Amino acid sequence: MTITAPQTSTDFAVHATNLTKIYGEGTTRVEALRGFDVSFVRGKFTAIMGPSGSGKSTLMHCLAGLDDANDGQIFIGGTDISKLNDDALTKMRREKVGFVFQSFNLVPTLTAEANILLPLALAGKKHDKAWLETIVTTLGLGDRLNHKPHELSGGQQQRVAVARALLTRPEVVFGDEPTGNLDSRTGAEVLSLLRSSTREMGQTIIMVTHDAVAASYADTVLLMKDGELVGQLEDPTVETVTQALSGLGA
Amino acid sequence: MLQLALANLKTYSRRFIAVTLAVMIGTAFLAATLMVNASATETLKNSIGSSYAKADLVIGQDYMVDMAAGDEDKPETHVLGPKTLKAIESVDGVAAVHGSANIGVSVNAGGRDYYASANTAATNKKLNSTVLESGALPTGSEQVAIDATYAGEYNISVGDVLEIGATTAEGKEISRQVKVSGITAASSDPMTGSAMSLTIGQSLLDALSGPGEASYANIVVAAKDGIDLQGLKDPITSALEGTGLKYFQVNTPDEQIVKDIAAFSGGNDQLTIVLLVFALIALVVTGLVVMNTFAVLIAQRTRELALMRTLGALRKQIRSSVLIEALLVGLLASAAGVLLATGIMAALIKILVATVPEMSIATLAVNAQAIIVPIVAGTAITLVAAWMPARKAMRVSPLAALRPADDAAMGNKAGKIRIVFGALLVAAGAAALAYGAIEGNILIAFGGGVLSFPGVLMLGSLFLPKTVSAIGALTSGGTVPGKLASLNAVRNPGRTTATATALLIGVTLVSMMMVGAQTAKASLGDALGSEFLVDVEVNDYSGTTFPAESLAKVKAMNGVQDLAELTAVGSSKSGQELFATDPASLESVLNNGSQVPAAGQVLVSSNNEGKTMEATGFGGKTGNLELLITESNSLQPVVGWETATSMLGATKESVAKDLNARTVLWLKVDDSLGNADLRTLQTDIADELNVEEYAVGGGVMEKQMFNTVIDMLLMIVSGLLAVAVLIALIGVANTLSLSVLERTRENSLLRALGLTRGQLKKMLATEAVLIGGVAALLGVLLGSAYGLLGAQSVMGAFGAMSVSIPWLQLAGVIAVSVVAALAASIVPARRAAKLAPVQGLASE
Structure with missing residues (x-):
């Protein structure tokens, strides 16, 4: 099923064709992604939803170059990442992709600031001070930069992770249940930050979630079931998302 | 990456304690070895040089140049004598000269003769190196000074008169009464320090050497002020x-x-080489512990490393971050090790100086080599050991960061190449060992050992985890903690192998030395038993007979069982002194009782050939005696009195009047006598019979001497190897404490499911004991095999080997390992037990 017919691959931040991922063999064989095309428009906040086992996490892993697809092509910012070797893929990841995870995933030994700067440090690049200042101020982390992760609250940790993802001005930021470990108020705060980064900074965001409230912050919701794309909602609300999900039998 | 490595070291510093300790001990050992060498050289410098420390120039013989033919017989070409002294004295610019002579003299004190080395003292203040404790330096030819150690020992004081004797260059015996003019400080010169040291004047030297014949070891020169020495x-x-x-x-x-x-x-360098071998063993064990620890550290950080990969860390960046950590740890720990070694050596030398007068000049020398080599070696070992774990870290997949924290299990399959290579080494080594043992060739056997042991270690991953799980299954007793412990002990075969291997190395080497030494002792004992037919022999070659009451007293001494009196009755045609004794008393003292000469027979050493010996009694009667040849190669011919009388015409009464009459005593002593008892007995017998102590000898004395030497070597070697065992035990503690950290979730789950604190502690203790115990057990088995084969190849030359296993010592080694492993589990177990069930489940 084709959601949007792409003109050229460069129109999209992320674009994949015939994406196929199979786990196991014989009786344990699972088709996690059943060969479909998918594209994400630049500067939009897209949520991927679906019941457990629908393949939404696998889709994200493959799109981010963390997992190899068995078949198909994946373009990030016009680069075909399915042909890259590990080093090139790693470099692509640190330059063009940002991550925000469910369990914050900060390096416990480093301060908040060092965590934010880590991808640039790995690349051996200088950071743009003004940009860092902007992000830190926007995310309200100014007085927390010298703290270690364990000295920060869950919401603060997740904001550090968001700052880390935004600092490199990546082609796309992937979020894997970014509010899964947060209470609803802090979760809403982080989601607002993600949405405003799309609206104000033009940041492309792809978020995997099974929370209808979280999905309602997105511009577009893609629905998955059993390894296939089965629907799409524009300008979703909590009600439309919940309705669509119950239509999938979730 | 440096930033990350530093942050890791700072945050997780406690996890690096074990690595640091292991590297520190290993490098300290190496540094101390090098310092022993440097300090020994420095000390020699202070002592050898003490006799000419203040001189301006020293003239000595040049031993490095081979003499031309004929010059050997012309003393004027190479002997420094009075003429030489005069020639130097006449040179312009020379203020004073002194010839330092060092001659051997005999000193009679308290009715006994002692060997002493006599050194000349310079009269010139600048050249005199003799330090007086009391009295004055000797002047003229009738005074001497004696060193404080021996003056104290023989109760000699200033004013006493001694008789000294010497042989002149022409071979004339000279003896002379001299008065003690002073007491000198104990000598520290290793060339003279071991004997009584006399200080004599130039004129006494001339008198003892013969006119104009004095020869000097060296001549020291004092130059006039302001003269250029070169x-x-x-x-x-x-x-x-x-x-x-x-x-x-x-x-x-x-x-x-x-x-x-x-x-x-020259000998000092050999000591250094031996010590270096042990230092190398310690470093290899250190390397294993480091490798193990880093492997565990990496396993704990899998998620973190995966996160780094996701965020864009290249594989090689991950590897270098681990290697930087290793580099920093290695560098710091090695430097600490050198400091530790310096401290220990300084303390040891201080103790030595304070307690041993002869070592009062011992000096600590720390040269650049002793600092740089251990630091470089320690750092390099740490880096090399961290290489494999770093490669593993590099292969962590980015996805591991996104998956829920599952138990980090690192698969560790022994590489096929390693197994094949290991098997080849073991096969080749075992063959060489067997061949060496059969042929009695220690070099081949040693090569076999050197080949096969690394082979065994390479194969360790095949048999170590299996043995641990088999023994675990046997000993678990069906309890849940027992079963869990034996499963946990082998759940990471690679780690179990590395931990056990470190301990295996130390234990194998220690038990090899123990079994080897014990077997060597037993075999030597047997060899000496056939070599020395009697336990103790009193043989004073100067020719004495002993009064009957003295013999009765000797026989009554504690430890003496029997005594045979051998009396000289004549000599063989080849010149061997022939003795006669009572056959019954002979039988009671001989170690091999069957070898008592019957009528017409003579008991002789293995050097005799043929069937008969022609002998002549003191009275002049000649007879042909039938030979009874023994295995001993140092035995005077002995006959029974009956034979002596009937065939050689010698009776107890007739020989007593002969000029050559003398008596040799053979004694049988208690087997249970220890070293100290024997020495006391030796002194008592010598005193009672009024003979020199060296006249009292025999098989028991020799055996004791060998045993003392072997025991001492064993003690030193075991002490050195204990360092390796210690490092290995740190490894056990480390593996366990990291396993506990790693299994926090699982242990909490077990607690939540109803495992009591006590059971949890017991489970961890069992795990530690399993790994430690199995490694020790296998080490003892392997070491015993090496020890027996090694002893066989050494003793092959002496004939049959007597297998003797020091069971108690080996059991002790296993017990120490098990107890230490148990102790190693205490802290980690306590930490694990403290955790509340929910806490552990919540943590990552």
């Missing part, structure tokens, strides 16, 4: 050449010291 060398050289002297050298004291040390320290 410039003074030439006129002295030409003056000496003028006397016909060819083989000599003129040096400043510093130059001379360097040459003397080179000549003296």
Whole structure:
């Protein structure tokens, strides 16, 4: 099923064709992604939803170059990442992709600031001070930069992770249940930050979630079931998302 | 990456304690070894050079140049004598000269003769190096000074008169009464320090050597003030050449010291090499512990490393971050090790100086080599050991960061190449060992050992985890903690192998030394038993007979079982002294009772050939005696009195009047006598019979001497190897504490499911004991095999080997390992038990 017919691959931040991922063999064989095309428009906040086992996490892993697809092509910012070797893929990841995870995933030994700067440090690049200042101020982390992760609250940790993802001005930021470990108020705060980064900074965001409230912050919701794309909602609300999900039998 | 490595070291510093300790001990060992060498050289410098420390120039014989043919017989070409002294004295610029002679003399004190070395003292203040404790330096030919140690021991004080004797260059015996003029400080010169040291004047030297025949070890020169010493060398050289002297050298004291040390320290280098081998073993064990620890550290950080990969860390960046950590840890720990070694050596030398008078000049020397080599070696070992874990870290997949924290299990399959290579090494080594043992060739056997042991270690991953799980299954007793412990002990075969291997190395080497030494002792005992037919022999070659009451007293001494009196009755045609004794008493003292000569027979050593011996009694009667040849190669021919009387015409009464009459005693002593008892017995017998102590000897004494030497070597070697075992035990503690950290979730789950604190502690203790115990057990088995084969190949030359296993010592080694492993589990177990069930489940 084709959601949007792409003109050229460069129109999209992320674009994949015939994406196929199979786990196991014989009786344990699972088709996690059943060969479909998918594209994400630049500067939009897209949520991927679906019941457990629908393949939404696998889709994200493959799109981010963390997992190899068995078949198909994946373009990030016009680069075909399915042909890259590990080093090139790693470099692509640190330059063009940002991550925000469910369990914050900060390096416990480093301060908040060092965590934010880590991808640039790995690349051996200088950071743009003004940009860092902007992000830190926007995310309200100014007085927390010298703290270690364990000295920060869950919401603060997740904001550090968001700052880390935004600092490199990546082609796309992937979020894997970014509010899964947060209470609803802090979760809403982080989601607002993600949405405003799309609206104000033009940041492309792809978020995997099974929370209808979280999905309602997105511009577009893609629905998955059993390894296939089965629907799409524009300008979703909590009600439309919940309705669509119950239509999938979730 | 440096930033990350530093942050890791800072945050997780406690996890690096074990690595640091292991590297520190290993490098300290190496550093101490090098310092022993440097300090020994420095100490020699202080002691050898003490006799000419204050001189300006030293003239000595040049031993490095081979003499031309014929010069050997012309003393004027190489002997420094009074003429040489005069020639130097006449050189312009020379203020004073002194010839230091060192001659052997005998000193009679308290009715006994002692060997002493007599050294001349210089009268010139600048050249005198003799330090007086009391009295004055000897003057003229009738005074001597004696060193404080021996003066104290023999109760000699200033004013006493001694009789000294010497042999002149022409071979004339001279003896002379001399008065003690002073007591000198104990000598520290290793060339003279071991015997009584006398200080004599030049005129007494002349008297003892014969007129004009004195020869000097070296000649020291004091130059006039302001004279250029290098410039003074030439006129002295030409003056000496003028006397016909060819083989000599003129040096400043510093130059001379360097040459003397080179000549003296050959044995010292060997000691260093032996110590270095042990240091190397310690470092290899250190390497294993480091590798293990880093492997566990990496396993704990899998998620973190995966996160780094996701965020864009290249594989090689991950590897270098681990290696930087290793580099920093290695560097710091090695530096700490060198400091530790310096501290220990300084303390040891201080103790030595304070307790051993002869070592009062012992000096600590720390040269650049002793600092740089251990630091470089320690750091390199740490880096090399961290290489494999770093490669593993590099292969962590980015996805591991996104998956829920599952138990980090690192698969560790023994590489096929390693197994094949290991098997080949074991096969080749075992063959060489067997061949060496059969042929009695220690070199081949040693090569076999060196080949096969690394082979066994390579194969460790095949048998170590299996043995641990088999023994675990046997000993679990069906309890849940027991079963869990034996499963946990092998759940990471790679780690179990590495931990056990570190301990295996140490234990194998220690038990090899123990079994080898014990077997060598037993075999030597047997060899000596057939070599020495009697336990103790009193044989004073100066020719004495002993009064009956003295013999009765000796026989009554504690430890003496029987005594046979052998009386000289004549001699064989080849000149061997022939003895006669009572056959019954002979039988009671011989270690092999069957070898009692019957009528017409003579008991002789293995050096005799043929069937008969022609012998003549003191009365002149000649007879042909039938030979009874023994295995001993140092035995005087012995016959029964009956034979002596009937065939050689010698009776107890007739020989007593002969000029050559003398008595030799053979004694049988208690087997249970220890070393100290034997020495006391030796002294008591010598005193009672009024003979020198060296006249009292025999098989027991020899055996005790061998045993003492072997025991001492064993003690030293075991002490050195204990360092390796210690490091390995740190490894056990480390593996366990990291396993506990790693299994926090699982242990909490077990607690939540109803495992009590006590059971949890017991489970961890069992795990530690399993790994430690199995490694020790296998080490003892392997070591015993090596020890027996090694002893066989050494003792092959002495004939049959007597297998003897020191069961108690080996059991002790296993017990120590098990207890230490148990102790190693205490802290980690306590930490694990403290955790509340929910806490653990919540943590990552």
